[in-house]
Amino acid sequence: xxxxxxxxxxxxxxxxxxxxxxxxxxxxxxxxxxxxxxxxxxxxxxxxxxxxxxxxxxxxxxxxxxxxxxxxxxxxxxxxxxxxxxxxxxxxxxxxxxxxxxxxxxxxxxxxxxxxxxxxxxxxxxxxxxxxxxxxxxxxxxxxxxxxxxxxxxxxxxxxxxxxxxxxxxxxxxxxxxxxxxxxxxxxxxxxxxxxxxxxxxxxxxxxxxxxxxxxxxxxxxxxxxxxxxxxxxxxxxxxxxxxxxxxxxxxxxxxxxxxxxxxxxxxxxxxxxxxxxxxxxxxxxxxxxxxxxxxxxxxxxxxxxxxxxxxxxxxxxxxxxxxxxxxxxxxxxxxxxxxxxxxxxxxxxxxxxxxxxxxxxxxxxxxxxxxxxxxxxxxxxxxxxxxxxxxxxxxxxxxxxxxxxxxxxxxxxxxxxxxxxxxxxxxxxxxxxxxxxxxxxxxxxxxxxxxxxxxxxxxxxxxxxxxxxxxxxxxxxxxxxxxxxxxxxxxxxxxxxxxxxxxxxxxxxxxxxxxxxxxxxxxxxxxxxxxxxxxxxxxxxxxxxxxxxxxxxxxxxxxxxxxxxxxxxxxxxxxxxxxxxxxxxxxxxxxxxxxxxxxxxxxxxxxxxxxxxxxxxxxxxxxxxxxxxxxxxxxxxxxxxxxxxxxxxxxxxxxxxxxxxxxxxxxxxxxxxxxxxxxxxxxxxxxxxxxxxxxxxxxxxxxxxxxxxxxxxxxxxxxxxxxxxxxxxxxxxxxxxxxxxxxxxxxxxxxxxxxxxxxxxxxxxxxxxxxxxxxxxxxxxxxxxxxxxxxxxxxxxxxxxxxxxxxxxxxxxxxxxxxxxxxxxxxxxxxxxxxxxxxxxxxxxxxxxxxxxxxxxxxxxxxxxxxxxxxxxx
Numbered sequence: 072x073x074x075x076x077x078x079x080x081x082x083x084x085x086x087x088x089x090x091x092x093x094x095x096x097x098x099x100x101x102x103x104x105x106x107x108x109x110x111x112x113x114x115x116x117x118x119x120x121x122x123x124x125x126x127x128x129x130x131x132x133x134x135x136x137x138x139x140x141x142x143x144x145x146x147x148x149x150x151x152x153x154x155x156x157x158x159x160x161x162x163x164x165x166x167x168x169x170x171x172x173x174x175x176x177x178x179x180x181x182x183x184x185x186x187x188x189x190x191x192x193x194x195x196x197x198x199x200x201x202x203x204x205x206x207x208x209x210x211x212x213x214x215x216x217x218x219x220x221x222x223x224x225x226x227x228x229x230x231x232x233x234x235x236x237x238x239x240x241x242x243x244x245x246x247x248x249x250x251x252x253x254x255x256x257x258x259x260x261x262x263x264x265x266x267x268x269x270x271x272x273x274x275x276x277x278x279x280x281x282x283x284x285x286x287x288x289x290x291x292x293x294x295x296x297x298x299x300x301x302x303x304x305x306x307x308x309x310x311x312x313x314x315x316x317x318x319x320x321x322x323x324x325x326x327x328x329x330x331x332x333x334x335x336x337x338x339x340x341x342x343x344x345x346x347x348x349x350x351x352x353x354x355x356x357x358x359x360x361x362x363x364x365x366x367x368x369x370x371x372x373x374x375x376x377x378x379x380x381x382x383x384x385x386x387x388x389x390x391x392x393x394x395x396x397x398x399x400x401x402x403x404x405x406x407x408x409x410x411x412x413x414x415x416x417x418x419x420x421x422x423x424x425x426x427x428x429x430x431x432x433x434x435x436x437x438x439x440x441x442x443x444x445x446x447x448x449x450x451x452x453x454x455x456x457x458x459x460x461x462x463x464x465x466x467x468x469x470x471x472x473x474x475x476x477x478x479x480x481x482x483x484x485x486x487x488x489x490x491x492x493x494x495x496x497x498x499x500x501x502x503x504x505x506x507x508x509x510x511x512x513x514x515x516x517x518x519x520x521x522x523x524x525x526x527x528x529x530x531x532x533x534x535x536x537x538x539x540x541x542x543x544x545x546x547x548x549x550x551x552x553x554x555x556x557x558x559x560x561x562x563x564x565x566x567x568x569x570x571x572x573x574x575x576x577x578x579x580x581x582x583x584x585x586x587x588x589x590x591x592x593x594x595x596x597x598x599x600x601x602x603x604x605x606x607x608x609x610x611x612x613x614x615x616x617x618x619x620x621x622x623x624x625x626x627x628x629x630x631x632x633x634x635x636x637x638x639x640x641x642x643x644x645x646x647x648x649x650x651x652x653x654x655x656x657x658x659x660x661x662x663x664x665x666x667x668x669x670x671x672x673x674x675x676x677x678x679x680x681x682x683x684x685x686x687x688x689x690x691x692x693x694x695x696x697x698x699x700x701x702x703x704x705x706x707x708x709x710x711x712x713x714x715x716x717x718x719x720x721x722x723x724x725x726x727x728x729x730x731x732x733x734x735x736x737x738x739x740x741x742x743x744x745x746x747x748x749x750x751x752x753x754x755x756x757x758x759x760x761x762x763x764x765x766x767x768x769x770x771x772x773x774x775x776x777x778x779x780x781x782x783x784x785x786x787x788x789x790x791x792x793x794x795x796x797x798x799x800x801x802x803x804x805x806x807x808x809x810x811x812x813x814x815x816x817x818x819x820x821x822x823x824x825x826x827x828x829x830x831x832x833x834x835x836x837x838x839x840x841x842x843x844x845x846x847x848x849x850x851x852x853x854x855x856x857x858x859x860x861x862x863x864x865x866x867x868x869x870x871x872x873x874x875x876x877x878x879x880x881x882x883x884x885x886x887x888x889x890x891x892x893x894x895x896x897x898x899x900x901x902x903x904x905x906x907x908x909x910x911x912x913x914x915x916x917x918x919x920x921x922x923x924x925x926x927x928x929x930x931x932x933x934x935x936x937x938x939x940x941x942x943x944x945x946x
Contacts, residue, residue: 074190074204074228075163081106081133082160084126086141091374092196093168097136106134119145123153131160136192138168141375143320144368147338150180157184167192167201169376170288170306171222174211175314181212193224193288197259197273198252202231203286223285224250230257234272235281238865239908243281249292250275278304296325298357305331308360311353317346320369322377323360324386329443332386333360336368361414364389390450401476404452408472411447415440427469432703436463438747438789438828442804452479460764460787461745465702465722525672526625532618532665532918533793533832533871539670539712601897602941603909606925607650608934612639613661615929618707618871618918620666620675621647622689632689633927634675635935636662642677642685643935644692647925650937656692658685660703665749665918667708670715674731678704684719686731696734700725707749707791709759711773718759718773720746726761726769728776738776743767748791748830751799756813760799762788768801770815780815791830791871795837798854802827802842810856819856823848830871830918834884834900841886841900843868849888849896851903860903866892870918874900887919887926895919895928897940911936 077083083101085108087094101108109130115121123145126132135154142164145154154161164187166172171191172180181187189212194202205225227233232255235248253272260267278289290304309323312333319336326332335346350359370381409425412418416435418425425434431441441463449456452475462474528538615637623631631647638661644653664678674695675687680703686696706720708729716737717729722745728737744765751760758779759771764787770779790802798818799811804826810818825846832841839859843849845867851859872888884900893911898904913932920927926938 075100075134075165075188077104077106077134079105081162082130083108083134083136084132085110086135086137086375088373092200093136096200100134119149123149127153127160133160133162134165135161135163136165136167138375139166139172140169140369140371140377142166144371147180147319151182155180155185155187156182157186159185159187161187163188163190165190165192165204167194168374170290170310173310173314174207174222176310177207178212178214191222191225195252195273195275195277197261197275198231198254198257201228202252203227203233221287223287224279225286230254232257232270232272233286235279235286239905244284245281247278247280247289250277250279250286296331298331303358308333308350308354308358312346312350314353315346315349317349322369322379322382324379324382326383326386329446330361331358332382333363334366334369334382334385335363337365356417362386404475404479405472407451408448408468408475411444411451412468415444415447425468428467430465430467431463431471438464442787442826448475458744458765461722461724464745464747464764524670527668527672528623528625529668530621530623530920530922531667532873532920533791533830534874537668537710537712539672601907603895603897603907603926603938604941606937606939608936609643609645609650609652611635611637611641611643611929611933611935613641613933614638614931615933615935616663616916616931617929618665619920619927619929619935620668621920621922621927622668622672623647623922624672629690631922633935633937634666634668634677634689635929636664636666636677636679637929637933638662639933640679642666642675642687642692644675644689645935647922647927647937650935654692656687656694659683663705665707667710667717669717669731670710670712676708676710676717676719676729676731678706678708678719678721680704682721682723684708684717684727684729696731698727698729698736700727702745705747709750709752711752713754714773716773718750718752720748720750720761722747724763726750726759726771726776728773740771740776740778742769743781747789751792751794753794753799753813758794758813760792760794760801762790762792762801764788766803768792768799768809768811770799770813782811782815782817784809789826789828790842793831793833793840795833797837800831800833800840802829802831802844804828806844806846808840808842808850808852808856810854821850821852821856821858823850825867828869832872832874834874839900841872841874841888843870843872843888843890845869847890849886849898849903851886851900862896862898862903862905864888864890864896865894866890869916873919873921875921887921889915889917889919889928891915893930895926895938907942909938 077100083097083106085094085097087097109132111125115125189207191205192201194200203225205223232253234242234251236251237243237248251272251274253270255270258267258271276292278292279286280289290306296303296305305323305325309321312318312321317338319338321333321335324332346363364386366385370378372378412425413421441460444463445460456475456478459474462471528536530536615635617636620634621631632653633645633647636642640658640660642656642658642662646653658679660680662677662679666675666677668675673689675689677685679685682700682702682704684698684704685694688695700721700723702722704721708717708719710717717731718726720726724742724745725739726742726746727739730737742761742763744763744767746761746763748762757773759773761769761771766784766786766788767781768784769781772779784803786803786805788801788803792799792801799813800808802808806823806825806827808821808827812818823844823846825844827842827844829843838854840852847864847867849862849864849868849872853859868888868890870889872886874884874886877883877885885906886898886900888896891914893913893915895909897906899906911930913930915930917929924940926940929935
């Protein structure tokens with residue numbers, strides 16, 4: 072072999088098992104050159120000292136191909152004294168299969184005057200093992216200066232083609248992207264493949280940085296995680312930890328996608344705090360591990376790589392052992408709660424105790440962090456704690472402590488009486504004070520009397536369209552040309568019709584990326600099929616997590632309006648076409664609830680963190696009525712187009728039916744858990760569906776408030792239910808999308824493996840259902856629960872997708888979706904093929920809404936955005 076100048080005098084070690092593709096290289100390099108191939112028993116391989124003696128004393132191996140993990144098993148002392156000593160027989164060391172060690176670490180392994188040639192070998196099974204190589208220059212290995220420069224992947228081998236592509240599939244010459252490998256004549260058959268076209272390029276899943284024509288390995292795609300709101304490559308943490316003097320070898324895992332665990336094989340005894348302090352000198356705060364475990368040796372697979380599954384088992388056993396130890400009284404429970412609280416909320420550096428009255432959500436917590444807090448507590452006490460999630464979301468840390476105390480130490484006297492709990496209660500005794508001050512009172516239409524009807528169409532998240540007060544009402548459906556069912560199934564009347572608003576306005580033009588984009592966002596359009604361009608943006612003052620409500624009047628004037636609330640307490644009405652503020656109203660607290668329009672069209676209904684449901688005049692923002700619940704209202708209201716009643720849930724564990732015209736509560740029902748998601752109404756049968764964080768899905772009689780049936784899903788339900796003609800679907804924190812009949816029978820279950828907070832969205836025909844998952848995929852299933860396609864995004868998908876027609880008269884449907892990293896994705900709804908992607912300059916938890924050729928969405932950079940969809944021509 073030319074690269075290593077192999078001759079008949081060389082001895083190669085068969086380090087790889089026959090099930091691992093590098094073994095093919097070792098065998099055929101020996102066969103093609105006449106070199107000797109050394110094969111040793113497994114019993115020798117697993118003992119580093121015996122293996123070193125066999126390789127370098129008895130058989131004088133000259134060429135060794137190995138993973139860095141396999142080399143590390145010798146230990147730094149044995150590597151330096153034998154493997155890479157001055158007198159070693161080893162002429163060539165080729166390291167591959169994993170990230171190459173830091174040069175600082177590599178130099179610490181070499182003995183003085185060692186002459187071994189060291190190569191970085193890179194490749195994948197799909198392209199016959201080796202694809203690129205890089206020989207480490209002697210000047211780097213012999214330098215006495217500290218060197219932490221990354222090692223390049225090097226140069227393609229003969230017949231190999233290497234490309235680096237960005238997230239949209241475009242080849243790049245500089246910057247960050249994924250490696251694709253192939254060759255004009257180099258192919259490898261996978262699975263059931265029988266033919267592979269010449270020139271086929273395989274995605275590697277490896278991310279690199281291309282700089283000055285060289286590729287530098289960044290890590291695997293599945294090693295890129297989002298932690299404390301920032302991106303992190305866990306292999307970087309491992310490399311930094313490995314460079315510490317006290318660390319013999321180490322590995323890092325992202326346990327359950329929740330905790331960063333560092334496993335260390337130590338050279339000597341050390342104190343954990345010392346290691347943590349050393350890591351803090353070299354790593355940003357979001358990269359510091361949650362826990363450090365000292366182990367005797369690293370487990371590895373038969374292929375010589377770190378066995379992540381075995382490491383997770385080690386950590387799980389550690390947790391079980393820790394949780395199996397009985398808590399030493401109330402004091403230790405209180406200390407552990409404080410620790411979990413600080414670590415999850417990233418407050419670990421704060422030396423002060425958490426104040427007794429601290430609320431989790433007000434301290435920086437969110438829905439996902441609350442689930443993590445719940446899991447940590449239940450692991451600690453070794454049992455489930457009923458109702459704990461609702462307590463975490465609504466009560467103080469002292470109330471959380473007392474709730475857990477009742478489960479773990481039921482005979483203990485509580486320091487804090489439940490009867491004197493400081494749970495927030497609200498009243499409407501002073502509506503003027505709680506509703507706040509109206510900033511803008513510019514009337515855009517004359518307000519009709521309360522019982523006068525205004526003809527309009529309302530569009531909201533999940534492709535919900537409601538057209539009311541014409542000769543007949545149109546059920547909720549798909550935009551921009553609505554033909555479908557939604558939360559409201561068709562009634563037994565015959566006058567249900569569909570809407571045909573204007574088609575997408577894009578011209579048949581080259582929809583490539585805009586050359587210059589303002590700080591509002593970045594266009595990264597794919598395949599030049601569609602372009603998204605900012606039409607307007609409006610500053611709300613703080614994060615926008617609510618989803619837009621768009622109301623289009625049936626008459627020409629007034630103009631269509633976007634209604635949005637934000638964390639700044641501000642409720643806004645914006646002109647759809649221009650973004651001009653029609654009115655603003657400051658409510659009593661943060662707004663995460665999406666707005667709902669009343670049946671008459673004259674009122675906007677929105678929930679607030681102060682526990683009030685606000686009914687505002689749609690033309691001016693003036694307060695018509697406020698209704699007090701007993702806790703925060705994040706749930707978005709649903710309107711009954713036949714009766715005009717509004718239905719809404721609260722963190723006080725109740726669902727309410729409100730008559731906003733009589734200004735009264737018609738009924739309220741205790742739902743057995745916090746109601747965070749939005750109710751869903753079906754007209755046939757006439758059911759109201761409500762989901763709780765206690766894991767219950769309830770079917771309620773909308774007229775009486777009585778339960779029709781309920782189903783326990785076992786895990787919290789943040790997703791809102793979605794119902795059609797035959798079925799009701801909902802996503803669950805356990806990663807499942809569940810489908811039920813209207814009688815409460817489970818029809819099927821589809822699992823993604825990660826929590827589903829996204830609410831389902833159905834197609835016009837109700838044959839497909841779309842949703843997102845925290846596993847970073849957007850899914851399309853048919854109504855039998857079978858996967859049609861899935862599309863990988865670059866971050867978790869929290870928002871609800873929105874299906875719409877490409878243009879008027881076209882049956883072709885597109886899907887708009889958002890991932891939490893700010894990317895907006897436009898996909899073909901039938902195939903999942905990417906049409907365009909646009910990146911907003913902040914995280915996105917709001918769901919997109921599309922009307923005509925405009926997409927409206929909220930962003931955590933404090934802005935509401937309206938983007939034009941350009942290039943909406945037929946493909």
